[in-house]
Amino acid sequence: MNIGLVTSFIVGGLLLLSVLFFNVSLQNKSQENTLATTTNETLNDLVTLISHDINRMGYQVTSSVIKTMDSNKIAFLGDIYDNDSMDTTRVTWEWKNNSFGAVSSTPNPNDYYLVRTGPTSDGNAAGEIQFPVTYFNVNYRNGQGVATSNEYLVREIEIEIMLESGESYSVTSRGDGDRRYYRTVWKRSFFPTNLNKVLY
Structure with missing residues (x-):
């Protein structure tokens, strides 16, 4: 048996496995980056709209604002x-975290x-826009933060x-074929002018 030949086969095999693993890892990282970009763009659109709505809350309203x-x-x-x-209109944000609100267009x-x-900006007084989200929570506080x-x-x-x-990606570093969903979180406190004007 030629030890040099056997050693060459072993080294070549290890090198081939390293290249294959690197290629799979690179593909998974690319998929994760794509999912991250898409998810962050969706969050940005959502945050832009909800921030606009909350900041306009109570504008031109002379009665009770929050319904x-x-x-x-x-x-x-x-x-x-x-x-x-349109003058004053009603805006509702509702997270339907039940069977009626489950998203069927994605496997998540x-x-x-x-x-x-x-x-909506095109003049529809009761337009509906849907965003797939994993968590949504609203807290309400008085002027003392209570x-x-x-x-x-x-x-x-x-x-x-x-x-x-919406799609998962493979976590190859764990070695168990685990798949995860890219996650991003946004949190902000608003102090709408038209709710606080009584303090001026």
Whole structure:
């Protein structure tokens, strides 16, 4: 037996396995980056819209502003768009984390629709927009930063959203074929001017 030949085969085999593993790892990383980009773009669109709505909350409203204040649902009045024919309209954000809100267009079992119902820029007073999200929570606080359930005392609204990618990616470093969903979280406290103007 030629020891040099055997050694060459072993070294060549190990080198081939290393190249194959590197190639698979590179493909998985590329897939993860693609999913991350898509998920972050979706979150950016969602955050832009919900921030716009909350900041317009109570604008041109002379009566009670907040109509529903639950952890998974908030409804309020406001003049959302200046350049439309509508004045004060109702906006509702509701996370439907039940069988009726389950997202069927993606294989991610954690996705449920966050539904925004309200005016759209094209003049529809009750348009509906859906975002697949994994978690949505709203907290309401008074002027002292204490949780409140009284709509007239709300001065701060804290919103937390978590999104996961619709598709999973393989985690090869674990060696067990585990698959995960890319996850991104956003959290912000709002102090809507029209809820705080009584403090001026």
